Amino acid sequence: MANRNARSIARRRIPTRFRRIIIICLLIFSALSFLIVTNFQTFTYLLRPIWDKPPAPFRRVLPHFYAENVSTAQLCRLHGWTARDAPRRIYDAIIFSNELDLLELRWREINRHVHRFILLESNTTFTGIPKPLFFARNRDRFHSFIPDRTRIHHEVYAGRVRDPAAPSDPFVQESLQRGAMNAVLRRAGVSYGDLVLMTDTDEIPYPHTLSLLQWCDGFPPDLHLEMPHFMYSFEFPVDYKIWQPSAHVYGPHTLYRHQRQTDVILSNAGWHCSFCFRTINEYVFKMQAYSHADRVRRKDFLNPDRIQRVICNGDDLFDMWPEEYTFQNLIKKLGPIPKSTSAVHLPAALLENPHKFKYLLPGGCIRPLE
Numbered sequence: 001m002a003n004r005n006a007r008s009i010a011r012r013r014i015p016t017r018f019r020r021i022i023i024i025c026l027l028i029f030s031a032l033s034f035l036i037v038t039n040f041q042t043f044t045y046l047l048r049p050i051w052d053k054p055p056a057p058f059r060r061v062l063p064h065f066y067a068e069n070v071s072t073a074q075l076c077r078l079h080g081w082t083a084r085d086a087p088r089r090i091y092d093a094i095i096f097s098n099e100l101d102l103l104e105l106r107w108r109e110i111n112r113h114v115h116r117f118i119l120l121e122s123n124t125t126f127t128g129i130p131k132p133l134f135f136a137r138n139r140d141r142f143h144s145f146i147p148d149r150t151r152i153h154h155e156v157y158a159g160r161v162r163d164p165a166a167p168s169d170p171f172v173q174e175s176l177q178r179g180a181m182n183a184v185l186r187r188a189g190v191s192y193g194d195l196v197l198m199t200d201t202d203e204i205p206y207p208h209t210l211s212l213l214q215w216c217d218g219f220p221p222d223l224h225l226e227m228p229h230f231m232y233s234f235e236f237p238v239d240y241k242i243w244q245p246s247a248h249v250y251g252p253h254t255l256y257r258h259q260r261q262t263d264v265i266l267s268n269a270g271w272h273c274s275f276c277f278r279t280i281n282e283y284v285f286k287m288q289a290y291s292h293a294d295r296v297r298r299k300d301f302l303n304p305d306r307i308q309r310v311i312c313n314g315d316d317l318f319d320m321w322p323e324e325y326t327f328q329n330l331i332k333k334l335g336p337i338p339k340s341t342s343a344v345h346l347p348a349a350l351l352e353n354p355h356k357f358k359y360l361l362p363g364g365c366i367r368p369l370e
């Protein structure tokens with residue numbers, strides 16, 4: 001009798017315990033699903049090594065030789081190329097948003113080598129927000145070092161204003177604007193055999209890279225330019241992984257693009273400074289304007305105090321996991337970018353105007369609001 005009683009109690013107890021376990025499991029599961037859904041992007045970035053592949057490696061990485069005071073002819077020979085009698089004409093073609101300071105550093109740095117500067121400026125951002133024509137308004141700023149106005153070919157691109165009823169992909173808008181550059185190149189007078197630089201404003205080729213491409217013959221006509229990557233200022237060197245910029249000997253098949261064009265890349269060919277802005281408001285503008293604006297997942301990402309803290313620490317503006325393709329590299333990149341105290345081999349105009357460009361130098365991380 002006692003035995004049968006105990007058995008029936010046990011029979012009643014087991015289902016209750018199960019029910020409890022099931023409820024707990026359900027709670028944990030819904031909490032996790034909630035976390036994953038609300039932080040979807042964070043999770044996908046964390047798991048990038050599983051779902052994403054790195055861009056194919058370059059088949060040929062050309063070593064890059066340079067030291068001050070070595071003749072161009074000798075530098076051409078070191079690369080296995082031959083020296084020319086006359087320099088090739090260089091066209092610097094960029095699509096422009098609002099990076100006036102970087103534009104000044106860029107143009108001052110490469111001025112000597114460039115035949116004509118081509119600048120295509122949109123009146124909207126890639127995300128479809130109308131924007132002032134920053135270059136057109138500030139053109140005089142460049143007059144002191146580019147007095148000949150015909151050396152600047154400036155055109156306005158009619159951007160598409162965001163329509164909430166028919167949203168469009170910012171990446172598509174970006175690629176349309178780059179596509180429009182092909183006609184601009186022709187109107188600016190580029191001819192076959194000239195060198196065309198396809199880079200963003202913040203990707204500044206070293207002057208000696210341009211001198212090499214201008215005075216040598218025999219290099220591959222389509223060439224990516226590898227650049228060290230800096231974040232916020234030259235105080236935060238990230239890595240050497242920038243490969244998107246390229247240089248092209250213009251021909252019938254040249255297309256203006258900012259993606260993989262060929263399998264050949266020239267090492268260490270310039271500086272790339274991402275998110276290198278003077279004011280906190282420019283950060284707020286850029287975070288909403290650029291093609292990855294969906295990374296602003298929370299309103300407080302745009303909080304000025306937070307932005308200032310992030311910039312001084314070398315943290316991530318969007319609280320993202322590092323964009324890496326193996327867990328090993330992802331873990332290596334965790335945490336803030338280590339600070340550098342080197343201001344050796346930076347754009348000359350930066351060192352000649354240290355007060356004006358203080359925020360780009362080591363130790364200058366504090367930004368005014370506007």
Ligand SMILES: *[C@@H]1O[C@H](CO)[C@@H](O)[C@H](O)[C@H]1NC(C)=O
Pocket residue numbers: 069
């Ligand atoms: C630079 O080159 C010139 C001649 O080519 C030479 O006279 C001079 O000593 C060199 N300077 C340095 C610092 O090597």
Ligand SMILES: *[C@@H]1O[C@H](CO)[C@@H](O)[C@H](O)[C@H]1NC(C)=O
Pocket residue numbers: 123124130131156157158159161
């Ligand atoms: C942009 O420029 C085009 C051509 O000048 C013009 O038609 C369009 O209205 C402009 N858009 C904005 C937002 O100003």
